[in-house]
Amino acid sequence: MLDKTTRINALYDFYQELLTPKQQSYMEMYYLEDLSLGEISETFDVSRQAIYDNIRRTEQMLEQYERKLGLYEKFQNRQSLLEEAKQLLQAKQFDQLEKVFDQMLEIE
Structure with a gap:
């Protein structure tokens, strides 16, 4: 923490x-x-x-x-999902990206 x-x-x-x-x-x-x-x-x-x-x-x-x-918590969650998306892109796991982007949209 x-x-x-x-x-x-x-x-x-x-x-x-x-x-x-x-x-x-x-x-x-x-x-x-x-x-x-x-x-x-x-x-x-x-x-x-x-x-x-x-x-x-x-x-x-x-x-x-x-x-x-909850603005700070949402910010932290978005940052975490962006990092996950970056790792998925680097690993060329494109099928997983849609799920991560859906999670980002749910934050709002």
């Missing part, structure tokens, strides 16, 4: 537009720029605890969006 940081970064990529500008800023600074809670709190002139609470709530929101919409 992916580590937490990698998962949160992926979820952020899919759902960042659903977050407020402040949530986006905190998440980008913490996860993408790897700033500490203290550094972020100094930038926004709020407590470290406020930053921590906001980041945790935002992480929960991202997980909730994923449970409801």
Whole structure:
């Protein structure tokens, strides 16, 4: 399973537009720029605890969006099927390709 940081970064990529500008800023600074809670709190002139609470709530929101919409899971499934299709093409197993493409269409 992916580590937490990698998962949160992926979820952020899919759902960042659903977050407020402040949530986006905190998440980008913490996860993408790897700033500490203290550094972020100094930038926004709020407590470290406020930053921590906001980041945790935002992480929960991202997980909730994923449970409801499943965009990241669908993306992972498509990537897996594309890799399988690539291997089938290389092995010249063309009869199996239609099944893989049907599975891709079912994801949507």
